[in-house]
Amino acid sequence: MTLLRVENVGQAHNEIEILKGINLSLERGEVFALIGPTGSGKTTLMKLIDLLTKPSLGQIYFDEVDVTDVESDRLAARRRMSLVQQKPIVFSMNVYDNVAIGLKWRGIARDLTKGKVEYVLDLVGMADYAHRDAKTLSGGETQRVALARALVVEPELLLLDEPTANLDPNSVSKIEEVIEHVIKKHKISVFMTTHDMVQGQRLSDTVGVLIAGEMLQMGTPEQIFSAPLNKEVAEFVGIDNILAGMIEKKDGELADVRVASGIISAISHYEVGDDVYALIRPEDITLSLAKDHGSARNLFSGKIFKITMLGSLVHIEVDCGFPLFVVATARSALDMGLVVDTQVFISFKATAIKVIKRWV
Amino acid sequence: METTVPPVFGKEKGYGLHKLALVFYDALFYLSGSDLDRDVLNVKRVICTLGAMILTLCLVLGSIACGKTRVAISTTTSLYDTGLWGVLEPMFEQKYGVDLDILRAGTGIAIEYGKRGDVDAIAVHAKSREQQFVTDGYGIERVPFTYNYYVIVGPVNDPAGIGEMSPEDAFEKLFTDASSRFISRGDDSGTHGKEKTIWAAAGYDYDTQVVGTGAWYVEAGKGMGDTLNMANEIRGYTVSDIGTFLAYQGELDLETVVDEGAILLNVYSVLACNPDNTNSSVNLEMGHNLVIFLTSDEVQKIIGQYGIEEYGRQLFIPCAGNEPTP
Amino acid sequence: MSEIWDGLVKAFQLICTFDTTVMSIAGKSLWISAASCLIATAICVPLGSVIHFNNFKGKRLLISTVQTLWSMPTVAVGLLVFLLVSHSGPLGILELIFKPGAIIFGQVILISPLILGLVISALNGVDKLIPETAVSLGASRLQKAILTIREARYAIVAALIMGFGRAISEVGLSIMVGGNIARYTRTIPTAIALETQRGNIELSIALGIILILIALVINISLHMLQRKRV
Numbered sequence: 047m048t049l050l051r052v053e054n055v056g057q058a059h060n061e062i063e064i065l066k067g068i069n070l071s072l073e074r075g076e077v078f079a080l081i082g083p084t085g086s087g088k089t090t091l092m093k094l095i096d097l098l099t100k101p102s103l104g105q106i107y108f109d110e111v112d113v114t115d116v117e118s119d120r121l122a123a124r125r126r127m128s129l130v131q132q133k134p135i136v137f138s139m140n141v142y143d144n145v146a147i148g149l150k151w152r153g154i155a156r157d158l159t160k161g162k163v164e165y166v167l168d169l170v171g172m173a174d175y176a177h178r179d180a181k182t183l184s185g186g187e188t189q190r191v192a193l194a195r196a197l198v199v200e201p202e203l204l205l206l207d208e209p210t211a212n213l214d215p216n217s218v219s220k221i222e223e224v225i226e227h228v229i230k231k232h233k234i235s236v237f238m239t240t241h242d243m244v245q246g247q248r249l250s251d252t253v254g255v256l257i258a259g260e261m262l263q264m265g266t267p268e269q270i271f272s273a274p275l276n277k278e279v280a281e282f283v284g285i286d287n288i289l290a291g292m293i294e295k296k297d298g299e300l301a302d303v304r305v306a307s308g309i310i311s312a313i314s315h316y317e318v319g320d321d322v323y324a325l326i327r328p329e330d331i332t333l334s335l336a337k338d339h340g341s342a343r344n345l346f347s348g349k350i351f352k353i354t355m356l357g358s359l360v361h362i363e364v365d366c367g368f369p370l371f372v373v374a375t376a377r378s379a380l381d382m383g384l385v386v387d388t389q390v391f392i393s394f395k396a397t398a399i400k401v402i403k404r405w406v
Numbered sequence: 407m408e409t410t411v412p413p414v415f416g417k418e419k420g421y422g423l424h425k426l427a428l429v430f431y432d433a434l435f436y437l438s439g440s441d442l443d444r445d446v447l448n449v450k451r452v453i454c455t456l457g458a459m460i461l462t463l464c465l466v467l468g469s470i471a472c473g474k475t476r477v478a479i480s481t482t483t484s485l486y487d488t489g490l491w492g493v494l495e496p497m498f499e500q501k502y503g504v505d506l507d508i509l510r511a512g513t514g515i516a517i518e519y520g521k522r523g524d525v526d527a528i529a530v531h532a533k534s535r536e537q538q539f540v541t542d543g544y545g546i547e548r549v550p551f552t553y554n555y556y557v558i559v560g561p562v563n564d565p566a567g568i569g570e571m572s573p574e575d576a577f578e579k580l581f582t583d584a585s586s587r588f589i590s591r592g593d594d595s596g597t598h599g600k601e602k603t604i605w606a607a608a609g610y611d612y613d614t615q616v617v618g619t620g621a622w623y624v625e626a627g628k629g630m631g632d633t634l635n636m637a638n639e640i641r642g643y644t645v646s647d648i649g650t651f652l653a654y655q656g657e658l659d660l661e662t663v664v665d666e667g668a669i670l671l672n673v674y675s676v677l678a679c680n681p682d683n684t685n686s687s688v689n690l691e692m693g694h695n696l697v698i699f700l701t702s703d704e705v706q707k708i709i710g711q712y713g714i715e716e717y718g719r720q721l722f723i724p725c726a727g728n729e730p731t732p
Numbered sequence: 733m734s735e736i737w738d739g740l741v742k743a744f745q746l747i748c749t750f751d752t753t754v755m756s757i758a759g760k761s762l763w764i765s766a767a768s769c770l771i772a773t774a775i776c777v778p779l780g781s782v783i784h785f786n787n788f789k790g791k792r793l794l795i796s797t798v799q800t801l802w803s804m805p806t807v808a809v810g811l812l813v814f815l816l817v818s819h820s821g822p823l824g825i826l827e828l829i830f831k832p833g834a835i836i837f838g839q840v841i842l843i844s845p846l847i848l849g850l851v852i853s854a855l856n857g858v859d860k861l862i863p864e865t866a867v868s869l870g871a872s873r874l875q876k877a878i879l880t881i882r883e884a885r886y887a888i889v890a891a892l893i894m895g896f897g898r899a900i901s902e903v904g905l906s907i908m909v910g911g912n913i914a915r916y917t918r919t920i921p922t923a924i925a926l927e928t929q930r931g932n933i934e935l936s937i938a939l940g941i942i943l944i945l946i947a948l949v950i951n952i953s954l955h956m957l958q959r960k961r962v
Contacts (some may be wrong), residue, residue, distance in 0.1 A: 096868050099866060124867070124868070128868065128869060131868075137879065138882070143440050151870055161439070192865075200884065308548075375893055465763065465770075469767070509912060524818050629929050632929060687819055
């Protein structure tokens, strides 16, 4: 049974369209991650789903009930959801009261409340903090309290709006751990937004990509990350090699894509003459000093023109007639003595390339 | 779902009070307490709760009106400040079983209160305006009950040399003498009215020849006491009722310079307000009682003896309803 | 200057001997102003909450007007209320004139703009995310409002103290509508006005000092009540 359905929803503010034609649905027990760059409208959509604001266009259904307009229906539905905000925010009371307040508002008896609050505090690892003044907590601790506060009311739908956006890296992993634990243990339906794709990929069943107010792609994490439908999604999900080109020759499924001065062999269903993008993940490209085919169909030689250190990895930009980004470990880069102007050989399989339509 | 009421105070005894106390407890600590330790009673909390309950009780009791009828009268400041009402008020209250509210007001507003029906009677000293009050139907009857004399006071040693003159001549001298200064009440009070009468009797048109014609004539716009203080400060002359002057004399370097003259006659009258004209809430019965009270032999005697002990002289001459002749 | 010292001494005397006149005047002042403050609070806190949480045309104009009314001279309000509650005025049948009720009525009118404006200001100072979070947790409109008021409680109590201060120290209104009747509608400020006019400077100063002491005690009590661990 569909828990949440968003139909053709649009949101405009002062004549600026923030969201356009949003359609999505969420089943019970499903975890949906909405990813997109900052400013794409994620929080706006979140507020619409949490029924804090009304959409300019379209309908929202919660548990098959239209909750777009009628205030009493909205309040009833809102009480079956909980939201954790991006900015960690707590009320001026101790941790216990913060968590308990949702239950208080629902008229739950005090002795029942006690048990529930203690349970969720334990769940998020804040059991010893009950008496603490919530305003004295760190960002990560506050967010955990916020999560506990959202969970204690036993929501049918848990909403997480970029829950780790404002936290330090340590707290981020801690919170992700807690969220994962809660999801796995209680099989809650979750709708979350994040600009961290890895987080979205890790925690969710379905991913939606929201760019500039439009839902450009929706599917399983694998679909999104390995088979993005268009350039914007590809860019966002971190495919660094997006090569513009055209199909010159076709042999069954095998296509020859002309990209600048080279030909790339890829698997595609597009036809000769189609304008396309060839997408290649840096991780799928092999870089070596010796000409070595292996089983890869594509082999190019080129010169390194930029090397960037990124933690324990090295980003290498190679000029093969067209630019290619490759990733290697710092260790291997050192061993191979890779520096700018080093002559290298690039190889990658035809199956590693994703070909998508290019609109000209 | 019902919120359980914890057995804070214990058992069945005084259950209603227990619930009330809990209401105060919750109200007080809703904002500053925590659900965690709501059941925790400490001395501070008990005191606060009891304190709040007692305060509320006081507030409520304070607003419950006493059974007694309230009778309001407005009286002129000079009469009020002599303290005569301090003696008469308890007597009247006891005799008639009411609460007497005395409003100390300037003659102008005292009469205005009467016209508006905000008081049941007025006791002032402005004859013509009182007569108009009755003619216009606001008051029943003008009943003089006591009188005394105004005095013209001035700096010790009388620099203008008006002592022993008649009031009219004295005013003429003050007008013509270049160095002398006069302080007027300037507030349309009974005293101010008397002053204007003297100017007229001396042959001067008040509005064109006296008011605002120079630094010599100062309009204080204040009560009698303040006006006397001002006269003291700038060493000028002024007209005062005898009562206030005696009360302030000790702190001033002023003395009575002219205290004889028919024109200085100061008559206090009481007028009961007419409920028909203003509105029916005016207590005509009590207004009438006040008139009878003030003109009764017993009270007239007390009025006549008032001030002798403290100032060595009579402040008021009783006249029991008859218009005194100067 | 010696008058101030004499005043201090007299104040001490009057307090220690529980002088009945002074006690009755002080008690009257306290009771009248407390009642006014409580009534004004009961009106202005909910009203301020409604104004704050709703957007309507003319909201800014309304708030500006409220703030302008902060500078109403007490005699002006006094005159207005007098004309209303006088027996020849529209509210004459309420029989309020020259009774403590008239003063309370007038003081509520006097201090309500102040308390209302400051309450709205206080609620504005609360992070917008707080009421949003409350709503997202399922709070009804009333519950959301109560929570926000709780978050702003320090500023709101400050508003109440200001309102009370203005009420207990005003003269113009009390004299005009109360009549300064001994033992009935005489408050500390009106008594000061009267005694000064009569030349009893020492007594006036003493009363003034007592008024300040009362304000101090109330302030301290409220602060203590607000402290966290009660």
